[in-house]
Amino acid sequence: MLNTVHPFWQIIRTVPDFPKAGIDFYDITPLLRSHIDAVIDALLAALPEGLMDEVDCLGAVEARGFVFASMLAGRLGKGMILLRKPGKLPPPVANKAYALEYGKDTLEMQNNLPPERVLLVDDILATGGTLTTAYELCQSADHTVVGALVLLDLVELHGEFPVPVYTVLKA
Ligand SMILES: O=P(O)(O)OC[C@H]1O[C@H](OP(=O)(O)OP(=O)(O)O)[C@H](O)[C@@H]1O
Numbered sequence: 658m659l660n661t662v663h664p665f666w667q668i669i670r671t672v673p674d675f676p677k678a679g680i681d682f683y684d685i686t687p688l689l690r691s692h693i694d695a696v697i698d699a700l701l702a703a704l705p706e707g708l709m710d711e712v713d714c715l716g717a718v719e720a721r722g723f724v725f726a727s728m729l730a731g732r733l734g735k736g737m738i739l740l741r742k743p744g745k746l747p748p749p750v751a752n753k754a755y756a757l758e759y760g761k762d763t764l765e766m767q768n769n770l771p772p773e774r775v776l777l778v779d780d781i782l783a784t785g786g787t788l789t790t791a792y793e794l795c796q797s798a799d800h801t802v803v804g805a806l807v808l809l810d811l812v813e814l815h816g817e818f819p820v821p822v823y824t825v826l827k828a
């Protein structure tokens with residue numbers, strides 16, 4: 658469903674040509690200011706019943722993913738693994754470069770952790786470059802990714818994702 662009638666759409670700002678020409682940027686920061694608890698409720702409601710019984714921890718993607726993952730972790734009583742931009746995590750780390758909708762970046766993850774069942778958390782799935790990289794880093798560190806949870810899935814910008822994607826909004 659392209660759920661453009663969801664009340665969150667009244668609060669998300671769409672900014673044309675940011676951060677570069679041709680990109681419609683979905684600014685979720687007004688939701689953080691005024692509706693953060695409702696966003697976390699909606700993210701939890703987007704998950705299939707019983708899924709969290711299969712999840713050990715949340716895989717939080719820097720930076721906007723940290724906001725949602727932190728609050729979800731608190732609500733769910735789960736821990737987090739951080740997927741960070743380069744040079745922030747002490748070794749041992751694995752890293753992977755990737756392209757996203759409006760640029761290039763690298764994610765890093767510590768790879769000395771025991772294998773866990775991980776639910777990836779981010780704010781937006783656009784081309785999928787970021788979440789695919791998070792998925793691959795988890796796989797290479799012997800974690801099992803059970804799915805990905807995002808607030809907004811830009812469905813036309815990406816292909817099939819290797820695990821189920823749970824979302825509140827689609828555009
Ligand atoms: O599906 P993709 O095309 O990869 O795009 C999605 C990613 O883009 C944004 O992150 P960004 O790197 O801009 O960083 P931020 O969270 O630090 O703002 C967003 O938070 C997602 O992580």
Ligand SMILES: Nc1ncnc2[nH]cnc12
Nearest residue numbers: 681682683684758781783
């Ligand atoms: N169009 C977009 N709006 C906001 N964040 C994004 N991250 C990647 N693409 C994005």
